[in-house]
Amino acid sequence: MNKQQLASKIWESANRMRSKIEANEYKDYILGFIFYKFLSDEEIGVLRKDGWTDEDLKKLVESDDESVGYCQSRLGYFISYENLFTTWLKKGKDFSVANVRDALSAFSRLISDSHKKVFNKIFDTLQTGLSKLGDSAGSQTKAISDLLQLIKDIPMDGKQDYDVLGFIYEYLISNFAANAGKKAGEFYTPHEVSLLMSEIVANHLKGREKIEIYDPTSGSGSLLITIGKSVAKYIENKKNIKYYAQEWKENTYNLTRMNLVMRGIIPDNIVVRCGDTLEDDWPLFDDADPARTYTPLYVDAVVSNPPYSQHWDPSNKDTDPRYKRYGMAPKSKADYAFLLHDLYHIKPDGIMTIVLPHGVLFRGSEEGKIRKNLIENNNIEAIIGLPANIFFGTGIPTIIMVLRQKRPDSDVLFIDASKGFIKAGKNNKLQASDIKKIVDTIEGKKTIDKYSRLVTKKTIRENDYNLNIPRYVDSSDVAESWDIYATMFGGIPNAEIELLKDYWTAFPQLRNVLFQNDGTPYSSLAVSDVKKAISDSSDVKDFIRTFETAFNDFDGYLDSELIEKMQELNITQEEAAISENIFGRIAAIPLIDKYKAYQLLDDEWSKISTDLEIIQTEGFASTKQVDPNMVIKKKDGKDEEVQDGWIGHVIPFELVQTTLLKEQSAEVKAKEKRLEDITAEYTEIIESFSEEEKVGDFLNDDNDAFVPAEVRKKLKEIYEDADSPELSGLYGYLSLIDKKENKSAKLQYIAEHTEVDWSAIEGSGVYAKGKVTARIKALQEGYTFPEDSFEAKLVQAVSLMDEEKDLKKEAKELAAALHLLTKKTIENLSDEQALELLWLKWISPLSASLHAMPVSIINDLVHSIQALVEKYAVTGLDLETQIKESEASLSAMIDDLQGSEYDRKGLSEFQSLLKGE
Incomplete structure (x- = not known):
């Protein structure tokens, strides 16, 4: 596995x-x-x-x-x-x-x-x-x-x-944190947040030969390790990265050390201390020889996720070099104490990132003074507002602050990334595209509407050093407005059409195709079929053609990058290389969101990178390997791990079945499809029953499924009540047998009752009771009930049950045979077949999802236009006319009503109200 x-x-x-x-x-x-x-x-x-x-x-x-x-x-x-x-x-x-x-x-x-x-x-x-x-x-x-x-x-x-060991270790830590409650969850920074911080740091440290990084509240060490991995992408020798960590809880301090050692970091590059970061600054000397080992710690990068708003003791720290330049954090909230500790330990050209509660941006008193000093000293480079509920154990809003000792400018970049996430269980989670967008925005110091803004020191001073993100970035959704004139008289407001300006810029002729303007601030729809008009537009066709041309050789590029180089490519760097290639192809194409394209790549990259790791570690032969599929099943009240078939080590069974075993797979699917149809037919039969017909034991308590044994029992009773001339004749013959009449009497009965097909009964002369009973049963089961009758529906249900039983057996046998054939097929793949299957697993889905982007954009435009047209399709005047027509119709119906003198007076008054009199 x-x-x-x-x-x-x-x-x-x-x-x-x-x-x-x-x-x-x-x-x-x-x-x-x-x-x-x-x-x-x-x-x-x-x-x-x-x-x-x-x-x-x-x-x-x-x-x-x-x-x-x-x-x-x-x-x-x-x-x-x-x-x-x-x-x-x-x-x-x-x-x-x-x-x-x-x-x-x-x-x-x-x-x-x-x-x-x-x-x-x-x-x-x-x-x-x-x-x-x-x-x-x-x-x-x-x-x-x-x-x-x-x-x-x-x-x-x-x-x-x-790195299986590291992956499993991290996986277990994150899951234990997610299941451990608030306090226990504090020691773990979600991987996506760690990755965001690490990419910011790594971009700043590009090109350095040696790097020292430090986490003063290291917890499990995961944040520090993630930083190291990101930095390692831009450094030739990973041994030139030194790790410093401090943690005051002994058990999590031990986790830090274990985590660092297991990542293959050499012991000389691991310097970890168990101690209170705020009380005891990083020891500047070796206890064994303080005089000659005094060395201040200044590093290239500090990263931390300290406990939020923790109490601390600021007494007797006025002369502490960490705080004396900026001020002392209040004893009830140590957030700025941690920040100033981190800032103190970075080199002049270093960088730090720290996770803090949102309140540090606007709380007053001592924190306000520290904030002012940080701004006046140009220390704050960026402030990133994260989504709520992103950390285990707390749903409070958090931020990441990026700071440096010396910067060439004084502007501060504010980023509101609070809406960039997906739901993952109870928590929100940053996607790869969200991280990429934040990092790119910081690197380019970009101002993006509703997302980010580069703010001058002067503006921040004018806001009294309040750094609350909404003061500078308005990310609120635009409230939908309704044009009063268009609501009453119809027409589509040009101002609302203009809100789709990005489309009109990309498709300069399309607006005039879709809308007709009469010189007023309103337009009307000029086409009967919006979707067809957009699809037929030359602008749209050119857009799609441009995209297709840009990605014309993309499959070949991926083939050369992933398939041909799978044994030697650098997995950690390859995703970035492919993303840059994609960005280059879409750079000149309007409307295409490069971050959506990046997310499509990342969605596929998880399985591609896992396969590459296996192939590079275990060899190409791993593509022709199958593993036991181990599952947990209950046995004697206990969970037990048992094998349930096989699973492809790299190549999925389903992929082999849909490509190399199409016929066998289609046969199984046909049986499974028929079983689904039978289930649907059961539902149709049940829904067709009247409430009276549903009375009985042949349906379950919810009246939504048959009880097979009871259905058969009910049908047997119905058959026994069935009657026909032949059945009556056979019942008469059975009475002769029961009365023990002699043979001549039976022969005479047979001769007289020609309504019975005696030749259909096995034997000659006189007939045994069992043979006659079998004939009666055959006639009953062949009895034709009126179409759509209750009895006919039960007959249909039993017929479906018989078919279903046979189908299940056949489908199970075919599926088992296909499963074993798939196993054998994978184990005997040729190299060419294995490569083709890897192409279908890695390249085909990514290429297809990227090629679907223009279609998605066009569909969004179609939806927007249709919604705009429907918004003003029914006017206020239309509604008024409909109301008046309804009132008149109701008044006319009242005229036809009969009643007492008092009824008539009441109805007359009601008519007056309807007419507005």
């Missing part, structure tokens, strides 16, 4: 296994064991590369100083063979929680001096919390064993860009 499937499987299983343990606590256990597995596998991998055999590994013992020293020099730690993760698995039933306690204790003892700051006490949270996994050693052992089995399949090699 790919990394997404594996991560999802682990999360689902872990969430079930945690039982009554809080999500925020359970994360410490599963993430801690994943980290231990990583270190264990890392040691085995390094030693095997150095020539160690399996037998050599078994000699890894703590008493062997040479082996301990060797591992410490290569890794910074030592794990004995007895304590390796793989050894735990081999122990089977002999494994116990004591093995874990011993291993974690030994790990702490055997960290090399050079790596103490990276690894020291890193398993403390896990070690002290083991007792919460059960009430006894046995229950703890069971819980841990289940965890080990859950994570044992996570690959730890991290080859090329196939």
Whole structure:
């Protein structure tokens, strides 16, 4: 399975296994064991590369100083063979929680001096919390064993860009945060927000050979790592990125260290501290030698998502260099204390991004003074208003502020990005296109109507340093207005037609085709079919032709980029390269939104990049591989993982079936389609019943489905009541049998009753009771009831049930055969077939979605014109005429009514009201 499937499987299983343990606590256990597995596998991998055999590994013992020293020099730690993760698995039933306690204790003892700051006490949270996994050693052992089995399949090699471990780790952290409630969710910054901050920073730091980045409220370390990944796109050597982090909660401080180590960052580039950022600034010296190690920390970029409006102690900090230039944040809200801390630690040419609550933009008193100083010192570069409900555990509005120590200008860019999101469960989520638009707007310092504005310092001063975004950017939707004249007399206001000016600029002849103006401020529709008129317009045809020409060779470009270079292309950079190519093609084409095009690319890129990672890691043969499809099913009241068929490792079964196995697939789909039709026919029959006919047990309680057994029972009763001359004759013959009449009497009866087709009964002479009964049943079932009668409908229902039963069996057998044939087909694909299927999976959907953009734009225009025409189609005068006609019609009907003297007086008065008298 790919990394997404594996991560999802682990999360689902872990969430079930945690039982009554809080999500925020359970994360410490599963993430801690994943980290231990990583270190264990890392040691085995390094030693095997150095020539160690399996037998050599078994000699890894703590008493062997040479082996301990060797591992410490290569890794910074030592794990004995007895304590390796793989050894735990081999122990089977002999494994116990004591093995874990011993291993974690030994790990702490055997960290090399050079790596103490990276690894020291890193398993403390896990070690002290083991007792919460059960009430006894046995229950703890069971819980841990289940965890080990859950994570044992996570690959730890991290080859090329196939960062499965990092992806799963991040996936689990985000899911635990989403399920952990307000307080527990504070330690995690949603990936999309991290990505936005990282892209802003990375753009600023382009071209630098060495980069230092710092997160003073690091939490899980995810924000810091995302920044590092974005920066790494623009730097030749990833080892030239140094990571500083500080976190005051010990368990999340440990998460930071684990996360950084597992991303393959060398220990020398990891400097992490557990401490209170506001109380104790970054230590400027090594505790062991303060005098000679005094070094202020100034970095290229600081990023942070501090706790919002936290209480702090500002006393005795007047001389603190972090705050003395700008002012002291109030003790009830430390937001600006965190901001000034971050600002203090960036270099003159550095940059910082910080997430803060919206209130920091306009709250007064001490915060107002700090805000003024920041503006007067030209520190604030941009303010980005984020969508509400974007962070786990809080729905308050938040912003990202971008600041620098020294800037060549004093203008501040305000961006209202609060409406750029999609719903994702309970939260809102930034899309890739939203992030791209924000980053581009900052880079170009763009003023965009209803979205962003570059504001001068003078204007901000005039607003008393209030930075509330709505003061500078009005992103509110334009309220719909109604033209009074057009409402009463008709016509389409030219002013409202002009609101579609972007279309008229792109299609200069189209407005005159669609509308006729009589010299007044109003126009009338000049065509009978708006859609046809627009589609037939030469302007529109030229627009579509221009787009098609621009993308004429796009499929070939993608083929050369993705298919031909799949083994060696840089996955992290490829999406950006393709997006630039798309932007270049649409740059001169009006109406095409490049950010919508970018989103179309990103929507497809998730599956393309996953496939590329697999192919680059496992080879092209992975395209011809199938995996067991493992699902969770209930068995004896417990969840159990079982195999349910197969799934393509890279190539989806459905794609193979719709291309290489069309006939077999069509046969299955035809059966499935007929089953759907039968369900619809059931509904039609039921809806045709009268309320009286629905009485009985043959329908369920909701009267929307048949109860098969009861339907058959009801029909049997109906058949027994059926009558015909032949049936009457057969019933008479049965009475002779019941009376035990002799043979001659029976023969005489047969001769006299010619209404019976005696030849249709098996046998000759006289007939046995069973044979006669069978004939009666055949006649009953062949009985023709009047069309649309209740009885005829039940006959139809039973016929459908018989057909459905046979169809289900046939469809199941055909689907199973097709499934196995698909598996065999994938495993025996030729290279050419595999490449063709990759083309259909990667290139065809993206190309189709892009080519649909002009059509979507034209449809939007058609909808807008039709809505505008319909808005004023019925005038006030039309309504008045209709009302008067209705009143007159009602008055005339009253004249025909009969009643008492008093009824007539009442009706007469009502008529007077209708006539307005």
